[in-house]
Amino acid sequence: MAECIAEFVSEKVNKIRWRPQGPQALQQSDVFVSGSWDNEENRVRLWHLPNTPAKTEGASAKGQLPARSAEPRLVCEVPHRGDVKDLKFLDYDKILAASSAGNVTLYKHHHNSQTLSVGQTWESLHHHNGHGCPCTGLAATLPDIVTVGEDGRINVVRLDHRAPIRTIDNADSCTLNAVSLKAFEVITVNSTGQLKVFDLRRPSSEPTRIFLLSGDRIPLHCLDKHPGQPHIVATGGQDGSLYMWDLRQERHPVSVMDAHAWDMWEVLFHPTHPDHLFSCSQDGSLWHWDVSMATATPLAMATPTASTPFPSRAPAASQAQSSPWLLANTGKQKVEVSSLLPDNIMSVNSLDIVGRNVVCGTDAEAIYVIRNINIR
Amino acid sequence: MAANGMEEDFDDGEQPEITTIPDPHLRLGISARWGTGNQLAVHAALHPPQEGVTSGIQESPLVHEVRWGTQEVNNPIIRKLINETHGTFVSLQHHQPDTTTTNRKPQLVKFSRNYRSVIRACLMQLKQAEESARDDATAEEYGMQVEIYRMVELIWSLCEILFVETLPGGVVLAQLLDWVKWHFNEADGYANEATTSDTPHLHDSYWSAVYLYVLQGRNDEARKLLSLDPNRNMDVYDEYASIDELLRKMPFFTLYTGQSLAEFDMKWRHWQDECRRRYSEGEFNTNKNLETICRILCGDEDVFLDLKDLTETWYQMLVSKLLYCNPTVKAFDLQYHVKACIDAYDGHATLQPLDNILLAAIEFDLHQVIKESSSLLGNWWFVAHLADLLFQCGQLESHSLNYGSNLREFLLLDYASSLMSHPSLWQVGASYLDYCPEFGRYYLEFYLERLPLQTERKALKVLRECEKRDMKDISHSICKVMGVRALRNERLGSALSWALRSKDASFATFLADRFLSEYSSKGGFSSLDLLDNLGTAMVLSDRLTFLGKYREFHRLHEEREFKSAANLLLQLLTNRMAPKKFWLTLLTDALPLLESEEVIFSTQQTYELMNCLEDISLSFRSSAYLHGDTADDAQLKLTKGQQEVEKQKLDLIRLALARNLARAILSEGSLE
Secondary structure (H helix, E strand, O other): OOEEEEEEOOOOEEEEEEOOOOOOOOOOOOEEEEEEOOOOOEEEEEEEOOOOOOHHHHOOOOOOOOOHHHOOEEEEEEEEOOOEEEEEEEEOOEEEEEEOOOOEEEEEEEOOOOEEEEEEEEOOOOEEOOEEOOEEEEEEEOOEEEEEEOOOOEEEEEOOOOOOOEEEOOOOOOOEEEEEEEOOEEEEEEOOOEEEEEEOOOOOOOOOEEEEOOOOOOOEEEEEEOOOOOOEEEEEEOOOOEEEEEOOOOOOOOEEEOOOOOOEEEEEEOOOOOOEEEEEEOOOOEEEEEOOOOOOOHHHHHHHHHHOOOHHHHHHHHHHOOOHHHHHHHOOOOOEEEEOOOOOOOOEEEEEEEOOEEEEEEOOOEEEEEEOOOOO | OHHHHHHHHHOOOOOOOOOOOOOHHHHHOEEEEEOOOOEEEEEEOOOOOOOOOOOOOOOOOOEEEEEOOOOHHHOHHHHHHHHHHHHHHHHHHHOOOOOOHHHHHHHHHHHHHHHHHHHHHHHHHHHHHHHOOOOHHHHHHHHHHHHHHHHHHHHHHHHHHHHHOOOHHHEOHHHHHHHHHHHOOHHHHHHHHHHHOOOHHHOHHHHHHHHHHHHOOOHHHHHHHHOOOOOOOOOOOOHHHHHHHHHHHOOOOOHHHOOOHHHHHHHHHHHHHHHHHHHHOOOOOOOHHHHHHHHHHHOOHHHHHHOHHHHOOHHHHHHHHHHHHOOOOEHHHHHHHHHHHHHHOOOHHHOOHHHHHHHHHHOOOHHHHHHHHHHHHOOHHHHHHHHHHHHHOOOOOOOEOOOOOEHHHHHHHHHHHHHHOOOOOHHHHHHHHOOOOOOHHHHHHHHHHHOOOOOHHHHHHHHHHHHHOOOHHHHHHHHHHHHHHHHHOOOHHHHHHHHHHOOOHHHHHHHHHHHHHHHHHHOOOOOHHHHOOOHHHHHHOHHHHHHHHHHHHHHHHHOOOHHHHHHHHHHHHHOOOOOHHHHHHHHHHHHHHHOOOOOOOOHHHHHHHHHHHHHHHHHHHHHHHHOHHHOOOOOOOOOHHHHHHHHHHHHHHHHHHHHHHHHHHHHHHHHO
16 A cells, blocks of 8 residues: 655755666665755755665654654755756766756765765856746756756757757747657647647757647646657646647647646656656645556447548547557546545645655645555 | 734733844934835935935945844744644644534544644754754754743643643543653653662662652552662561552542542542551651652642652642642632642742743633743744634634734734745745635735745746635736736747736737837747737737737738738728738738739729728828827837838839729629
């Protein structure tokens, strides 16, 4: 059964990420990094989660709170200028952090001394006429690191290059809220409900594709691409709904599912079990979406496809069968949703998942670790 | 207003606190502005400000930030307490108050315990921080906090016994014993000292420990300790065995064993008579220490006076005394037993503030408890949460104060204000203000409007708080602030998205004009991704609709849909959607369509275009005539050269229209 551990950390957590496994590690990761926001001095902090909750130990001392040993322990921290807007582990010991001051900083974790140090800083990658403005998102497939910001700019930087190797000014007329990289394609979402794809191989700074929400221009806050089928992209926005896009199809989301009451701040596919998805929201909820339940039989799908009056739609529909996510709101796919933080009331800003463990950070200045989630 | 009221009521007789700002310029006079919450920006200023009189300040003047009541909020451990109890507070507000009193109580006790466990955890962390502090100053600071929260815990648990976990019949002694045991464990210290020495029974602390155990009703521990005395002969029935028997047989009243009060009373009398008998028969004459124990058991008043150094405080003495003199005392009768104990410790005059608070609690004077606590602890967290819990228990009568609303709300407002003054805790503060029915909303509106918005994400979060509470004006003004900021950064698209979000028609019109003038000056649109996908949002303002349609015309033109482009253009001109000053541009845009190889505009359409052209020429003439050189609008005032260009344009269009008309008549005629 899933168990939940809370740790109050005296700062609002804006981003949280598990460390990827080490070179020889067989166990799943027990280290994560958190970044704060809205504090007088913000910090990037590295936490270690003791491996097994030892319930027998702590209870011996009278009056002591039992089983404190299972709570995450602060390993080291480093001050960070501006809010921590995004965090990314480049590898085992390199952490990339985006700042609301427009910088991107590379931190190195030294295992021997257990400290974090600044490796490299790109100043004012995002700016309005030279005045820094928030960098909202990061994505990396080494050697390329892509950043987006409130100035609607896309930067491509590389480690050991001081200046960006490519900058697309006015990639968006509004704020870019999140970014993802699919080979040479940069996928962004903005605050007017548009999802754009830029191709880095092309010299043009125009997006190759623009996808948009039908109807209202709901700001999109986050996106994640399917780990196995990168043409499937999940996004969440201001209305709390979950939008699924098929980048091979035209213009509009393939499925829309009503979800959270308020803004969805982060959505993530499970990296190794992509039938599971996690989302968190301003309304304080953290949801686990599961489509691994038996899918509709292909036979049932085939009949209407053959007689459909719009032959052009038919290939798309048959392709869609390849992922249960794209069928999610057709009623042919069972989606199970469970809430992982039933008692929380303050905004959950970020989450990350590794194996069967989820970690999330909230505006209630708490970090929750939920172990042993049911993943089939 | 509220601040004045507070001074009158709470600080009676106390001196106001004076803060000195080391700035020589301030002797000129002081001027101050409110920041967010408990924050003032203070600077030197002449009073009253006079025109032409310089202040005489040579160096650059300073602005001082003055804050109060926020120090503790900055302590990381206290921040944990604040956040953790926030959750408890909210669920306490939401738990169903309509259930009957008997059903509610266990729930309320649970909430109270919950608060206490958080206080406990906080206290332990503070202690740890005090011990591991690197320098004396921090250690001292943490030491102070430890002291404060120790008092908080003591007061809270007493209030819980008296006001929250009230048992039927009002017999409180068992809980009071627990209270004393939990907070004052010197006995264990003494016992530890004694037992770790080689000869426990000769150690100074040995008998102190035994007495204290007995005084606190911890008879089992006392018996264990007594058994260490080697003077005791296990095989024979002696005075040790006798006292052991008395201790063992002492009845305790507990509610859940099912015995009635009368039954217990009878047992108790029986047991105490036995103690008195053994005492008067002189069983313990030979052993002074055992005699003292027996005197305690008999409830001999004098023995408590003798042992007052062990009980340390009047309230510990009170509990011990009640245990042996009046074990079935009711909560409401506690106050009648207090005086003797206080007198034993030099009377009322020497009472410390903490004593006064506990005394007030025992006297069931809740307002006094809260008043004294807030001045002693300087801590809004405690009084606000305690007052709220007591209010939920129905113990705090909602009598209104002469300032503002009732006491609970007053304290919550102050607590929330101290949170709002912190740069990061505004969300928690806002949540507390939600539960202040009378003034919370007004406070919140003021605070939310003044929050600094460093990033869009924060703006969205503040907006969310506004939308949650249906504060349209505030959300409107936040969108405006963000929009204008984007505009200043030359991000028209972003500005427009904020205008659309708040449905701000006038701002949208203004921005649409900016887009159009940008087009006129640069010959192209920016933010195409937004303009092309405006959809239904463009109906927000007429100008925005025009902008959207005009952009659509360009797109149609680019896509070589000339017929529809022409229709759209004509529509824009004839239904007067286009602003007049833009007509010339529109007609110029028509030129390539007029000159194209096939005839696009019909005769009827050409006539309408000509009509528009005449309109413009007329208005040009009349505006030149009417305003001439006196026109103060710089845009209208064209130079000679520009006027020449305009005139040439008009002539060109006229020519094109005429030619198109001719071609249209021909082609329409030939069709027939």
